[in-house]
Amino acid sequence: MNYENGNLEGERLLIEDSRDRGRRRWVIVAGVVLLVIAVAAWLALRGGKDAEAPAPAGDQAPSVTVVVPGSQAVARTVAATGSLAAKREMPVGVAGEGGMVSRVLVEPGQWVKAGQVLATIDRSVQTQTADSLASQINVARADLTLAQAELERAQSLVDRGFISKADVQRRIATRDAAAARLRVTQATLSEQRARNARLDIRAPSPGLVLTRGVEPGQIVSSATGVLFRMAANGEMEMRAQLSEADLQAIHVGSSAQVIPVGEKRSFAGRVWQLSPVIDPQSRQGIARIQLSYDPALRPGGFASATIIAGDARQPELPQSALLSDSRGNYVYIVDAENRVRRRDVTLGSVSDDKVAIAGGLTGNERVVQAAGAFLNPGQLVKPVTPKGR
Incomplete structure (x- = not known):
């Protein structure tokens, strides 16, 4: 009897001991799981911060060259398109009673003097x-x-x-x-x-013969119409189409650069007349740009022009400071805490090595001069100002 009681007590102790070991095992497993979760959360949080500012702090921050552009007088430009024409086109016809043309002495593209005979009538x-x-x-x-x-x-x-x-x-x-x-x-x-x-058809003034509309043997009279067209003194012009706002921005005497279609060269000109009226349909006016003669300037051809409308004070940056993406043009500036910040900008006139900033900068910011493509917003940097600035 006592033997049986002893066996039962031993079995009970063994069962309780196995249950205690199971509880301890689950506690340890739960602790490990919680530790893994905590480590994963910490790594994720640290990874997010590193994505925003991957650069190390302190002395390990990269050095970047910055410039403070200030503001300079920058020429404001107006772009326009239009057609080429003779500044003063002279139609030449029969002044007398007419008759049969015996000779035609000139060809289109030929320069003539005032009073020179262009054609004779029998x-x-x-x-x-x-x-x-x-x-x-x-x-x-x-x-x-x-x-x-x-x-x-x-x-x-x-x-x-x-x-x-x-x-x-x-x-x-x-x-x-x-x-x-x-x-x-x-x-x-x-x-x-x-x-x-x-009966001699003569040039009324010196100039360039543009067209010829008569041949020997033709019967002409004062009712025949125009036989030759000339450009007085060979002077050409571009008749640029401008909106009302752009027409207000320029003035007589404004300089311009004209590029005919198919021509790589630009030709210097000057606005000599502004249209006194606005077309009620297109809401545009004409700016007439005087040009010196050149064989590439053919009346009737199409051309584009850049007109200097005046000066405005704008920041200027080297082209290396400009970046662009799907959102548009931007630069990187360095804030008071020496962290990189993106700043969207609007471009003005562009020269060979400078770009005027029409909007987005006041000129007092520290702008990253180069290597902006290797920086990220929020990154800590060590700004360096070039010598002499």
């Missing part, structure tokens, strides 16, 4: 008329000479009583009539010669 009939009038002048001059001689003889005889004063007066009248006929004939000849001269 004048065989007019030449005969002029010769006839010249002969009539000789007859009238002979009649005048004879009348004058008779008058002088009569005046020498009147004192002797051989001729009356009435005869002398008749001879004076005959002499005066002969002189008048001579003057009329001379005037008629001058008129005919002037008409003949107008």
Whole structure:
């Protein structure tokens, strides 16, 4: 009996001991799980902070060159497009009675002087008329000479009583009539010669021949219309289309650079006239930019222009400081805590090595001059200012 009780007590102790070991095992497992979770959370938190500012603090922060751009007088520009044309286009036609064209002496693209003959019209009939009038002048001059001689003889005889004063007066009248006929004939000849001269189609002023619309053998008259078109003095212009706001920004005398389509060169010009009216449909006006002659400037061609509208004070940065992405253009600035911050900017005029900042900067910021692509927002850096700035 006592043996059986002892066995039961031993079995009970063994069962209780195994249960205690199971509880301790679960406590240890739970502790390990909690420790793993805590470590994972700490690593995740540290990883997020490292993503924001991966650079080490203190002396290990990278050195970056910064510039304070300030503000400079920067030329404000206006972009425009338009067509090329002669500044003063001169249509040339028939000034006289016309006829059949006998010769055409010039070609498009040729320079001519004022009064130079461009084409001639057959004048065989007019030449005969002029010769006839010249002969009539000789007859009238002979009649005048004879009348004058008779008058002088009569005046020498009147004192002797051989001729009356009435005869002398008749001879004076005959002499005066002969002189008048001579003057009329001379005037008629001058008129005919002037008409003949107008049969030559001449350049009204020096310039460049743009078009030719006549050929030998063609019958022309004052109703024919334009035979040649010329650019006075060879001066060209670009007629730039501008919006109302841009037209207000520029003025007569503003300089401009014009680039014709297909041409790599730019041509310097100057605004010489602004349109006094605005087109009610397009809400645009015309700025006429005067250009010196160049074979590349062909009237009727298309061109683009950059017009200097005036000066504005804007920060200027080296092109190495500019970055861009899908959000637009930006720069990195260094704040008071020496951390990198992104700043979106609007670009102004661009030169070979400088970029004007039209918006986004005041000019007092410390801007990262280069290597911005290797930085991240929030990163701690050691700013270095170039010598001489």
